[in-house]
Amino acid sequence: MADGPLTWKNFIGGFVVDKPGNAAEYQTGGWRSQKPVWDNTKCIKCGVCYIYCPEPCIRQTAEGYFESDLFYCKGCGICARECWTNAIKMVQEEEV
Amino acid sequence: MEKFSIYAPRLINPEENIAPGHRACIGCGEVLAVRYALKAMGPNVIAANATGCMEIISSCLPTTSWKIPWIHVLFENASAVISGVEAARKALTRKGKVPPGRVYCLAMGGDGATSDIGLQSLSGALERGHDFTYICFDNEAYMNTGVQRSSSTPYGASTTTAPPGKVSIGQWSQKKNMAAIAAAHNIPYVATACSSYPFDLMAKVKKAAEVKGPAYVHVLSVCPTGWRHGTDTTIQMGRLAVESGVFPLYEVENGKYKLTFDFPKLRPVKPYLKLQGRFRHLKDEEIEKIQKQVDKEWLKLKSLVAMSMEKKPVAVPAAIESKGQGAGSKGQKAKSKAKKAKPARRPGKKPKKVSRRGKK
Amino acid sequence: MSHRTGLEVSHAAAEAVKLAHVDVVAAYPITPNTHVPERIAEMVANGELDAEFIPVESEHSAMSACVGSSATGARTFTATSGQGLELMHEVLTVASSMRLPIVLSLANRALSSPLSVWGDHSDVMAIRDCGWIQVFAENGQQTFDLLLWAFRVGEDPRVSFPVIVNFDGFHVTHVIEPVFIADQEEVDRYLPPFKPNAVLDPRRPVTMGAYGPPFIYSETKKAQDFALHKSKEVMLQGFAEFEKIFGRKYNFVETYKAEGAKVLLMVIGSFAETAMDLVDKLREKGEAVGLVRIRLWRPFPQEELRQAVRGAETLIVLDRAMCFGTLAPVVSEIKAALYPEEKRPKIVSFVGGLGGRDIRLEEFEYMVRRGSELAQKGQEEIYETIGIR
Structure with missing residues (x-):
């Protein structure tokens, strides 16, 4: 697929998408009504939240804690439910 | 619960080959399973995806969530497409048109694409022995089109095309056993896995990829949208399915069954069913019926496992002779068969008679 | 070699x-x-x-x-x-x-x-x-x-x-x-x-x-x-x-003895070979009959077809398929292609050779005669199935 504005001329050679993973431009964070908040005093840095994230949008910080990329986080709450030490809470978007 | 080291997450392949920004529903267990499968496969893979949830959430032109070479063609033909990919790689490698070395071939589809519309093409590809892995991401109905029943929908579940009503309990048939159908092709590797058991899933997919020839992995992929439960309980639901024996995890390696988790006592199915909206209409007697069926299937699986563990080799029966005819050619056949069968025969049985007849 | x-x-x-x-x-x-x-x-x-x-x-x-x-x-x-x-x-x-x-x-x-x-x-x-x-x-x-x-x-x-x-x-x-x-x-x-x-x-x-x-x-x-x-x-x-x-020449539309032809047969596929025999026969008799063969079917060579039939008075199109409920496939393409032409031949449609039925020389000759007749009468809207009982 040719670059440039999306006119039909971009597709003359076909519509193969040659930018792997470029759907990451798409924001899914807007679907969210709740977001996860970490209490790092309880966090044991095990990474269960990271493992079970379906997006995946949970990443490890330089200090070894975890955080959610809210650009993508849809607020499913799996991380909070699965956290072994209850270090993650789901809070309403508006509350913060 | 899967027993993994508390710090195991640090050990897994950090590579994400499905990018965030995909349009899967909130709390989707299927995309989670895909994520694990791709971690297990690594970058050296070509994937063919059937039409369905995973295709539609990941490939909206002009974008893609996939970081591996990926092709979607139609609903029912992922196995045929991957057959072509595999054959092409073979020919091109042999002719020196691509660098030598093995590239994993992966076909994937939902339960509809696998056990309904794509069953024929899957069977064909398994039978022909292509070197590929097929993963069925089974969320137990046609979720992408709005929760219609498939042959993989469990008994009693409510779907839009098998709704419960005054004279129906919803899904009236038992879930099709796809793993058994795959195993019946005598392929080297078949396994079941679940999105709630990431390390087990990854290990099985890795094994499936590495095995030479066809491999089949059937993954129960929890779907909060279609099963109607909280988006945060996706992992819990998969655990309940496995621990209650509704969806047992096992492997069939070269025909031998092995349970992944053997529970001395299964959890009752009721808590699993009660947490899901699709089973909400079921009365106690129907739940009891499901419980009985689950127990029966569990015992059946256990006996297959027991048979596989049997140390004593099962004797190959002696060639049966054709009776009452003097046809020389048939007699010859019996003779050669008897000779071939000889080493496998149990000592003590009398092969002499066969040989004598063969001499006629 | x-x-x-x-x-x-x-x-x-x-x-x-x-x-x-x-x-x-x-x-x-x-x-x-x-x-x-x-x-x-x-x-x-x-x-x-x-x-x-x-x-x-x-x-x-x-x-x-x-x-x-x-x-x-x-x-x-x-x-x-x-x-x-x-x-x-x-x-x-x-x-x-x-x-x-x-x-x-x-x-x-x-x-x-x-x-x-x-x-x-x-x-x-x-x-x-x-x-x-x-x-x-x-x-x-x-x-x-x-x-x-x-x-x-x-x-x-x-x-x-x-x-x-x-x-x-x-x-x-x-x-x-x-x-x-x-x-x-x-x-x-x-x-x-x-x-x-x-x-x-x-x-x-x-x-x-x-x-x-x-x-x-x-x-x-x-x-x-x-x-x-x-x-x-x-x-x-x-x-x-x-x-x-x-050394062998091909084109999107190929003609056979079509120069100066008043009546043109149009065929797609192997029946062109029989049609050529008929054209030879009729040309020997001095009749201005020629043949147009469609080589390229998609993309449809509209302009090349217009050129190939220019000057002809009658165009007889043979289809080996039906489009139930409407014109046969080749003739409908031809009619569409020739519509913008100011001077176009009368077009007569025949369907034949279905399910392995042969079309012999005599039947091609019938097509030319009958087609010319229908064209003269201005009845080219009618289509006929060759050899039907």
Whole structure:
């Protein structure tokens, strides 16, 4: 697929998408009504939240804690439910 | 619960080959399973995806969530497409048109694409022995089109095309056993896995990829949208399915069954069913019926496992002779068969008679 | 140098595929095409052809495997007929939209029901708008030649479309004919290696077959149609180069003794050979009758057809298929193509040769007589089925 504005001329050679993973431009964070908040005093840095994230949008910080990329986080709450030490809470978007 | 080291997450392949920004529903267990499968496969893979949830959430032109070479063609033909990919790689490698070395071939589809519309093409590809892995991401109905029943929908579940009503309990048939159908092709590797058991899933997919020839992995992929439960309980639901024996995890390696988790006592199915909206209409007697069926299937699986563990080799029966005819050619056949069968025969049985007849 | 040899046309087709160094062939048995994949399977089994032969479990899977193979960068071939093509139908649109230059030899066969394994053009006419390049061969030599041409043109990065080479079931497929079989050096000169624009390869991951929401679908389709029309330039180059190397000349529309003809017959497929005999006969008698043969069916050569029939008073079009409820397929295209012409011939439509029924010389002569008569009476809206009882 040719670059440039999306006119039909971009597709003359076909519509193969040659930018792997470029759907990451798409924001899914807007679907969210709740977001996860970490209490790092309880966090044991095990990474269960990271493992079970379906997006995946949970990443490890330089200090070894975890955080959610809210650009993508849809607020499913799996991380909070699965956290072994209850270090993650789901809070309403508006509350913060 | 899967027993993994508390710090195991640090050990897994950090590579994400499905990018965030995909349009899967909130709390989707299927995309989670895909994520694990791709971690297990690594970058050296070509994937063919059937039409369905995973295709539609990941490939909206002009974008893609996939970081591996990926092709979607139609609903029912992922196995045929991957057959072509595999054959092409073979020919091109042999002719020196691509660098030598093995590239994993992966076909994937939902339960509809696998056990309904794509069953024929899957069977064909398994039978022909292509070197590929097929993963069925089974969320137990046609979720992408709005929760219609498939042959993989469990008994009693409510779907839009098998709704419960005054004279129906919803899904009236038992879930099709796809793993058994795959195993019946005598392929080297078949396994079941679940999105709630990431390390087990990854290990099985890795094994499936590495095995030479066809491999089949059937993954129960929890779907909060279609099963109607909280988006945060996706992992819990998969655990309940496995621990209650509704969806047992096992492997069939070269025909031998092995349970992944053997529970001395299964959890009752009721808590699993009660947490899901699709089973909400079921009365106690129907739940009891499901419980009985689950127990029966569990015992059946256990006996297959027991048979596989049997140390004593099962004797190959002696060639049966054709009776009452003097046809020389048939007699010859019996003779050669008897000779071939000889080493496998149990000592003590009398092969002499066969040989004598063969001499006629 | 080419050598001339007598062989079954299906086997000549297999020879072309072998000379093209095909990488992957996926096919399912169906009469009357079966001899092509059978011969190829034999070549692979004997080590004469270094290719993968996939004996798939259906035509749907045949075309699906071809899509997978072509997308991986392999030169890919399949062959089918009638119902087989219809079972492929769903995949055919995908192959063309995804711009995968698969070559398909289509032994034309009637469609059920009633079941008929014999030839007519119902199969290809039912898929004519699937976006494939489609050409018709009338005999063994043309089948051989057009298959080589199909690989060259389809795989050209400026084209990148799949190609169907039609040849009539039984009337061509099962006939033993003398055919010039090109030698390897000539074919290699004509047909460069397949170098696709994008392939499935872990070294450079791409996504093929993404879906098109309403804001983008029309753009992909407009581009596809544009590209298909534009591929005609490369097709002509393919013909010109073919003539240079092999000495045989082809064109989108070919005429036979059409100069100064008042009455023109128009035929698609192998019946052109019988029609030529009739034209010879009538020309000998001094009648101004000629023949137009359609070689390229998709993209439809509108302008070339207008030129070919210019000056004729009556155009008699023979179709080997029906479009139930409307005009037969070829004649409806012709009428559409000639509509903008200020002076156009009267067009008379005949349907014949269905389900393997032969059309003999006398019947062609009847068509010319009856067609001229209907045209004179201004009754060209009527169509007749040749030889109907």
